[in-house]
Amino acid sequence: MAWERKHLLDIQSLSAEEILTVLDTARAFKAVGERAIKKVPALRGKTVVNLFIEPSTRTRISFELAAQRLTADVINFSAEASSLKKGETLKDTARNLQALNADIIVIRHSASGAPHFLARFLEASVVNAGDGAHEHPTQALLDAFTIRERKGKIEGLNVTILGDILYSRVARSNIWAMTKLGARVTLCGPSTLVPRVFEQMGCRVTYDVNEAIADADIINLLRIQHERQRQTMFPSIGEYTSLFGLTQARLARTKPEALIMHPGPINRGVEIDSEIADSKRSLITEQVTNGLAVRMAVLFLINGGQGPQGVAA
Amino acid sequence: MRRVLTRIAHEIAERNENSGDVVLVGIQRGGVFLARRLASTLTTIWNQPVPIGELDVSMHRDDLDHRASRIDMKPTIIPFDVTGKTVILVDDVLFSGRTTRAALDALNDFGRPQRIQLAVLVDRGHRELPIKADFVGKNVPTAAQERIDVRFEEEGGADGVTLEKA
Numbered sequence: 001m002a003w004e005r006k007h008l009l010d011i012q013s014l015s016a017e018e019i020l021t022v023l024d025t026a027r028a029f030k031a032v033g034e035r036a037i038k039k040v041p042a043l044r045g046k047t048v049v050n051l052f053i054e055p056s057t058r059t060r061i062s063f064e065l066a067a068q069r070l071t072a073d074v075i076n077f078s079a080e081a082s083s084l085k086k087g088e089t090l091k092d093t094a095r096n097l098q099a100l101n102a103d104i105i106v107i108r109h110s111a112s113g114a115p116h117f118l119a120r121f122l123e124a125s126v127v128n129a130g131d132g133a134h135e136h137p138t139q140a141l142l143d144a145f146t147i148r149e150r151k152g153k154i155e156g157l158n159v160t161i162l163g164d165i166l167y168s169r170v171a172r173s174n175i176w177a178m179t180k181l182g183a184r185v186t187l188c189g190p191s192t193l194v195p196r197v198f199e200q201m202g203c204r205v206t207y208d209v210n211e212a213i214a215d216a217d218i219i220n221l222l223r224i225q226h227e228r229q230r231q232t233m234f235p236s237i238g239e240y241t242s243l244f245g246l247t248q249a250r251l252a253r254t255k256p257e258a259l260i261m262h263p264g265p266i267n268r269g270v271e272i273d274s275e276i277a278d279s280k281r282s283l284i285t286e287q288v289t290n291g292l293a294v295r296m297a298v299l300f301l302i303n304g305g306q307g308p309q310g311v312a313a
Numbered sequence: 314m315r316r317v318l319t320r321i322a323h324e325i326a327e328r329n330e331n332s333g334d335v336v337l338v339g340i341q342r343g344g345v346f347l348a349r350r351l352a353s354t355l356t357t358i359w360n361q362p363v364p365i366g367e368l369d370v371s372m373h374r375d376d377l378d379h380r381a382s383r384i385d386m387k388p389t390i391i392p393f394d395v396t397g398k399t400v401i402l403v404d405d406v407l408f409s410g411r412t413t414r415a416a417l418d419a420l421n422d423f424g425r426p427q428r429i430q431l432a433v434l435v436d437r438g439h440r441e442l443p444i445k446a447d448f449v450g451k452n453v454p455t456a457a458q459e460r461i462d463v464r465f466e467e468e469g470g471a472d473g474v475t476l477e478k479a
Contacts, residue, residue, distance in 0.1 A: 024385075028369055028371075028386040028388055032372070035422060035423065036422075036423075037423075039422075040372035040419075041372070041373055041418070042371075042372040042373070042374075
């Protein structure tokens with residue numbers, strides 16, 4: 001199978017075959033994490049910069065550890081402690097990082113399209129670690145990996161994404177990945193956060209949570225992103241929980257083999273009951289483990305065959 | 314191919330008297346098929362099962378930047394402790410020696426074998442590293458630009474080795 005890309009900017013432009021290449025490669029890297037020596041020399045001598053203009057802990061740590069396990073050198077760069085605070089533009093910041101011969105730049109930014117912008121003028125490879133409400137491709141890839149590992153396949157599954165869809169890059173990347181791999185995607189949440197326009201992406205939209213989860217094989221819960229909402233999109237957290245929260249009573253009406261996912265951080269007692277998050281049906285911690293393997297695979301693939309000096313085959 | 318593999322199996326048995334210490338590790342992908350076949354012959358000779366591992370060396374290669382990006386990674390499965398064992402590395406074609414070097418590095422991450430021996434179906438020459446096979450099915454002199462293609466029944470079709478002129 002072929003991987004020709006220098007960047008990973010979004011899921012939208014990937015083919016199903018390319019997605020599966022990442023998932024197959026990630027399987028090999030997951031095994032590395034289970035050994036006594038959890039490190040391979042694949043990116044020896046390469047430099048990975050984590051350019052996190054928007055704060056993030058779990059994704060940054062995951063990318064950092066992934067790069068380290070590939071023997072790359074890693075620099076972490078956060079907006080608070082950077083020259084961006086002194087008025088430098090993103091373009092100049094990125095150019096400066098390139099001047100230090102960075103090979104891969106992992107960027108998280110609050111503006112949609114920031115990674116695509118960098119990829120247009122940088123020699124280095126660019127990985128999108130979340131851009132605004134646009135995409136979060138590695139999250140969708142790790143979700144797909146986790147589903148495939150547990151269910152054996154993705155094609156034909158019913159995947160329900162429940163929660164704040166409008167402001168969620170995780171939702172958009174997941175919708176692309178799941179539909180490309182042949183799953184049937186249902187979206188559910190408050191009507192202010194789940195506009196009908198998502199039907200154009202090939203999804204079903206419903207506002208009845210019981211109906212949304214009745215046939216689901218996978219229930220992917222999303223956090224309410226208070227930080228992204230310009231105004232209150234629903235009356236109260238309590239009302240959200242009572243109308244859309246995944247409670248034991250609601251879970252009892254789903255298929256017994258339905259599994260629960262959440263990209264984290266979880267708000268216990270809001271979108272998910274505490275006991276459900278810790279139950280056998282929850283894949284939440286597996287997602288974290290798999291995220292590391294998927295990010296190793298992505299860094300490995302975008303570096304393979306296309307080194308920083310532009311050495312071709 | 315069957316005759317050659319039977320001979321290699323007997324050579325391995327002759328060289329390694331303490332059969333309980335011997336494990337086979339096939340390099341993905343052809344080496345894995347060969348290791349399985351060698352193991353079945355060795356099991357008959359020694360009258361005891363011979364453990365088999367599978368090794369993908371992509372993560373340990375030194376030429377990732379220079380190769381065409383046809384990476385098709387297979388799982389690495391070493392279901393035993395290699396420390397203290399005699400590991401027979403099995404590959405289909407020995408060429409530059411870089412795959413073998415990567416395999417030696419990869420094995421290092423799993424423990425410290427007592428010794429490592431190398432068995433290959435075809436040695437086509439053009440070594441770039443000081444590596445030599447302990448067991449060779451056939452020496453095939455080639456030009457550097459030529460391609461050796463090894464096919465296995467396990468992939469569908471018949472066993473065969475072909476040399477494609479450049």
